[in-house]
Amino acid sequence: MSITKIIITEETTPTAVGSATSVSNATCIRLFNTTGSDVTIGINTIVGAATTSFFSMPTKSVEFLQKLPDDVIWTSSAIKANKVAFTN
Numbered sequence: 001m002s003i004t005k006i007i008i009t010e011e012t013t014p015t016a017v018g019s020a021t022s023v024s025n026a027t028c029i030r031l032f033n034t035t036g037s038d039v040t041i042g043i044n045t046i047v048g049a050a051t052t053s054f055f056s057m058p059t060k061s062v063e064f065l066q067k068l069p070d071d072v073i074w075t076s077s078a079i080k081a082n083k084v085a086f087t088n
Helices: none
Strands: 002-007 027-033 041-049 049-057 062-066 070-076 080-087
Touching: 041 062
Parallel strands: none
Antiparallel strands: 002 080, 027 062, 027 080, 041 049, 041 070
């Protein structure tokens, strides 16, 4: 059974690409959608040229996102994010 290890205190995600965050250069992020509706998550990767990927996250759900340390995220509505790791 995996156990989630919290690395930093949760922060609120920014809602604009101009203020996107790497969540302390995390490679694994726990996202919690605290809103009353679905939220769109944007992930901006910079490998040669900026590329943005999006996914939708249902209300009151938790997702774990794996990314590169320099990748940044932002959301359509502010939600909670933690830098995490997994242990056995």
